[in-house]
Amino acid sequence: MLNPVDDKLRGALSAALPASAFPELTEQYLVEPRGRYHGSGGLLVAPETTEQVAAVIKACREAQVGVVPYGGGTGLVGGQIIEDDSAAPVILSLERMDKIRAINPEENVIVAEAGVILQTVQEAADGVNRLFPLTLASQGSARIGGNLSTNAGGVNVLRYGNARDLCLGLEAVMPDGSVWNGLSALRKNNTGYDLRHLLIGAEGTLGIITAASLKLFPKPAQMGTALFAVPDPSAALDLLSLAGDIIGTEVSAFELMHKTGLDFLAEVGPEVRPPFARTPDWMVLVDVGSSAARDPQAALERLFEAASERDLVSDGVIAQSLQQRNNLWAIRESIPEANRRIGSVSSHDISVPIKSIPDFIKAGRQALSALSDFRINCFGHVGDGNLHYNVFPVPGKSREDYETERPRVKEIVHDLVHQFSGSISAEHGIGRLKTGDLEKYGDPAKLAAMRAIKSALDPVGIMNPGAVIPDK
Numbered sequence: 001m002l003n004p005v006d007d008k009l010r011g012a013l014s015a016a017l018p019a020s021a022f023p024e025l026t027e028q029y030l031v032e033p034r035g036r037y038h039g040s041g042g043l044l045v046a047p048e049t050t051e052q053v054a055a056v057i058k059a060c061r062e063a064q065v066g067v068v069p070y071g072g073g074t075g076l077v078g079g080q081i082i083e084d085d086s087a088a089p090v091i092l093s094l095e096r097m098d099k100i101r102a103i104n105p106e107e108n109v110i111v112a113e114a115g116v117i118l119q120t121v122q123e124a125a126d127g128v129n130r131l132f133p134l135t136l137a138s139q140g141s142a143r144i145g146g147n148l149s150t151n152a153g154g155v156n157v158l159r160y161g162n163a164r165d166l167c168l169g170l171e172a173v174m175p176d177g178s179v180w181n182g183l184s185a186l187r188k189n190n191t192g193y194d195l196r197h198l199l200i201g202a203e204g205t206l207g208i209i210t211a212a213s214l215k216l217f218p219k220p221a222q223m224g225t226a227l228f229a230v231p232d233p234s235a236a237l238d239l240l241s242l243a244g245d246i247i248g249t250e251v252s253a254f255e256l257m258h259k260t261g262l263d264f265l266a267e268v269g270p271e272v273r274p275p276f277a278r279t280p281d282w283m284v285l286v287d288v289g290s291s292a293a294r295d296p297q298a299a300l301e302r303l304f305e306a307a308s309e310r311d312l313v314s315d316g317v318i319a320q321s322l323q324q325r326n327n328l329w330a331i332r333e334s335i336p337e338a339n340r341r342i343g344s345v346s347s348h349d350i351s352v353p354i355k356s357i358p359d360f361i362k363a364g365r366q367a368l369s370a371l372s373d374f375r376i377n378c379f380g381h382v383g384d385g386n387l388h389y390n391v392f393p394v395p396g397k398s399r400e401d402y403e404t405e406r407p408r409v410k411e412i413v414h415d416l417v418h419q420f421s422g423s424i425s426a427e428h429g430i431g432r433l434k435t436g437d438l439e440k441y442g443d444p445a446k447l448a449a450m451r452a453i454k455s456a457l458d459p460v461g462i463m464n465p466g467a468v469i470p471d472k
Contacts, residue, residue, distance in 0.1 A: 004065065057462075148209055182196060237382070
């Protein structure tokens with residue numbers, strides 16, 4: 001059993017850190033974006049250096065007080081919020097660790113502290129004619145430490161991989177307060193267990209990431225974007241395969257959207273202008289990044305022509321300017337905000353084998369319709385099998401009207417995901433929201449290994465208590 005923050009710990013931390021490391025604990029640190037988790041308080045600490053982070057962890061370990069890491073606060077599974085009134089934690093914000101320590105375009109490496117905002121990393125890379133490809137709707141506020149701690153995905157996974165695939169090395173404070181200096185820029189380093197991959201995706205339960213060496217890439221010389229109307233998800237998968245044949249590895253993103261998402265935008269905003277006179281039931285947004293020797297617009301035109309001959313597309317728009325490209329992407333990037341304004345009954349970040357996407361979508365609609373009347377907004381990164389399968393009230397009702405049905409909705413969706421050999425968390429993590437689901441659907445051997453690792457590295461259990469690891 002962990003202790004709450006007391007005067008003795010406050011005094012120890014005040015002696016170890018400057019006054020600037022103790023900002024006011026405001027509401028933003030106690031409520032997550034969907035409003036489903038509300039923190040009970042605690043002590044907010046915002047160190048500026050790795051040494052200060054180490055001092056915090058050492059003091060909390062001695063006092064047996066929980067530490068909840070806080071990045072940009074954009075997490076959607078409650079990983080940054082603890083609600084236990086009996087054990088008010090230290091909330092460890094990385095926001096003041098916001099320096100770009102180094103950037104080397106020749107080696108395609110950038111070293112960023114954990115509190116650097118993702119968009120800042122993107123802009124720093126762009127400033128030396130390089131690309132950092134991790135791209136998220138929350139990139140203006142999400143921070144690198146949180147991106148790595150949740151192994152964030154985003155729209156460019158198809159070509160560049162998840163956050164894990166973009167990281168070469170880490171600096172981190174371990175649960176005993178020691179500092180792991182692993183900021184390697186090496187592409188090959190087989191010297192035993194890879195702590196980097198252990199900490200990435202651990203959501204702060206095994207240590208605090210304080211800095212990272214990240215991969216950069218040559219910037220595509222030309223970009224092409226198209227929005228195609230497809231008859232159904234099966235046609236979208238055939239179009240994905242055809243895009244691979246015609247365009248190859250230059251396809252950066254392949255996003256599936258349903259008409260419901262555009263209906264939500266028309267209903268509550270944000271205001272965007274769809275390019276079709278009549279909104280099709282299903283659409284695919286394709287992004288292509290090419291070298292100077294290749295014309296992405298011409299490649300997309302060839303794709304459209306070949307897809308039309310096979311009845312895979314019925315209409316399409318290929319961006320002819322940067323503004324048109326931005327307008328097409330605005331549709332996709334505005335859907336999460338429209339979802340938030342409508343208010344979901346239950347939201348699901350799931351993945352299934354790519355070939356199973358059409359059958360899963362059909363089975364999910366059938367199973368939920370047997371429970372009640374819902375609107376389903378299914379969209380996502382179909383190129384990597386990740387769907388955001390979100391269930392909403394019908395017009396005239398709110399999510400509060402379905403509160404008693406919400407657990408059953410989640411159970412139906414996650415049971416189907418398990419039946420299709422998928423994952424109940426594709427890119428958002430486990431946090432505190434899905435610990436029960438991990439216990440229910442997780443492999444027993446994996447869960448046992450996770451508990452053993454947690455116990456070995458963090459025997460007191462101070463690191464983000466209650467997150468990821470299900471209670472026994």
